[in-house]
Amino acid sequence: MRSKLLTVAIAAGLGLTSFSALAATQKSQQPARVTVDAATLQQLQAQLAALQSQVADLQAKQEAQADAQIETAKAVNDVQVTAAKPADELAKKLDALNKLVDNTKIGGTMFFDVTNQDHDEKIGNGRSIQKDGHGSVNGTGFDVKRFYLTVDHKFNDIWSANLTTDFSYQSSLSSTSLFVKKAYVQGKFDQLFTVRFGASDMPWIPFVEKWYGYRYVENTITDRSFEGGRSGGTATAGGVGAFGNSSDWGIHAMGATTGDNSVNYQVSVVNGRGYRNLSRSKSVDTEARLGYSPIEQMVIAIGGYSGKRGNDVEAGAPTRTATRGDALLAWRDKTWGVGAEYFHTENWDDILKYQGTGAGTGVATGTTKDKADGYSLWADWKFYDQFAVFARYDKVNYKYDNLVNVEEKIKDKYYNAGVSYDVLKNLKLALVYKHNKLDGPFATPYHYKTNEVGFWGMLTF
Known part of the structure; x- marks a missing residue:
């Protein structure tokens, strides 16, 4: 210009x-x-x-x-x-937040029910009396049996972490309790080698639950509370409880392939007291599983457990080793589910060696010990869209030596049947009838039956 x-x-x-x-x-x-x-x-x-x-x-x-x-x-x-400059810093912070959100998953699972329960007990040839006891309470009520809140975070393609809390109601305390069921760091180095450090699923019970499919209705047989036995070799009957733990603190190694001719395994070295108890002992317990699927819809698996169940403590009572053997044969596709589970235990209840006394002698005559065998059969059929029918039958035979080394026997029978309805993808409801009958030694109060009917449900998110 x-x-x-x-x-x-x-x-x-x-x-x-x-x-x-x-x-x-x-x-x-x-x-x-x-x-x-x-x-x-x-x-x-x-x-x-x-x-x-x-x-x-x-x-x-x-x-x-x-x-x-x-x-x-x-x-x-x-x-x-x-x-x-601040825009770049904000962009970096937003990018970090996005990565955190993308690599973190939050979920939950709730088991709930609305049922009516009828529980009767008797001693010897006496009359059956309706009363509360052995984990059963008469009447109608709403229960939230379990509520799991889960947080999964992925650090990279190898390392991740999990935290799962467990909310439940404890009848012995008449209050609710909150536990850490799973808390572990995981390194996945190969599909056949993943290792977890902390509290994690044990090899057997969670594996069977996936094939069974109706955990929200009832625990699997080794996880279902068994009310017989003496709970540690004492003169007072207290109940064995379950024959295994679904989660425990320790080191867990696992791996699996997929499709036909696939294999899976897990080995866990743990404290032995379950996820609710972090106490230590002089030895650790081991549980393992090996499974094979000739076709994708079928599995054949065996497993075992050995250890002191956390009772081998310094200056404590003498202990023996508890063992459990497991077997599973199951089929599941989009329409049918069929399965059979078997277990055998020895010294599960009587880890502590209890010195019995002869009648009127006041001298030690031996030590108590126990063993148990049980099997569970189940089947379900999806007959129309979201509807299915299902049924299950369990039987447990429990034997133990009494205080004068005489073997006593307890028999437990359990079955259920019902119809399930998938209300939503993440909401299941089931109308179920349950029956449980236990017959114990003649002179003990271990003769009872329980009938329960109502709705059971599972909500996931």
């Missing part, structure tokens, strides 16, 4: 100079017109001076404006750079 103005000014100057030369020539040729032409020339020269002054002023203004534009552009750039 400034170059164009200078060009115009020079051209104007040259034009006026030529005009002056022309005027001088005419002056030499026509002397009579000199006075008029001189005045005109003076006027034009004055106009040229004024024009040159205006051009100079305009040029100065344009230069000042250009300098102002440069300063403004620089200031705008500085502002943009300054504003970009």
Whole structure:
């Protein structure tokens, strides 16, 4: 722009100079017109001076404006750079938050029921009396048996972590309790080698639950509370409880392939007291499982447990080793589910060696010990869209030596049947009837039966 103005000014100057030369020539040729032409020339020269002054002023203004534009552009750039720094920091923070959210999963599972229960007990040949006891309470009520809240976080393709809390109601305390069921760090190095450190699923019970499919209705046979036995070799009957733990603290190694001709395994070295008890002892327990699927819908699995169940403590009572053997044969596809589970235990209840006494002698005659065998059969059929029918039958034979080394026997029979309805993908309901009957030694209060009917449900998210 400034170059164009200078060009115009020079051209104007040259034009006026030529005009002056022309005027001088005419002056030499026509002397009579000199006075008029001189005045005109003076006027034009004055106009040229004024024009040159205006051009100079305009040029100065344009230069000042250009300098102002440069300063403004620089200031705008500085502002943009300054504003970009917190924006970049915010973008980095948002990116980190997105990664945290994408790599973290939060979920939950709730088991609930609304049922009516009828529990009768008798001693020997006495009359059956309706009463509360052995884990059963008469009447109608709503229960939340379990509520698991789970947080999974993936650090990278190998390392991850899990935290699962367990809410449950304890009838012995008449209150609810909150436990950490699972809390572990996991390293997955290969599909056949994953290792977990902390409290995690044990090899057997959770594995069977996946094939059974109706854990929200009832625990599997080794996890279902058995109310017979003496609970540790004492004179007072107290009940064995379950024949295994679903989760425990320790080191867990596992792996599996998929599809037909696949294998799976898990080995856990644990404390032995279950996820609710972190106490230590002089030895650790071991549980293992090995499974094979000739086709994807079928599994054949065996397992075993050996250990002191956390009772081998310093300066404690003498102990023996508890053992359990397991076997599973199951089938499950989109329509059918069929399975059979078997277990055998020895010294599960009588870890502590109890010195019995002969009648009237007051001297030690031996030590108590126990063993148990049990099997569970189940089947279910999805007959229409979201509806299915199912049934299950369990039997447990429990034997133990009494205080004078005489073997006593307890028999437990359990069955259920019902209809399930998948209300939503993550909500299941089932109308179920349950029956449990236990017959113990003749003179003990271990003769009872329990009938229960109602709705059981599972909500997951």
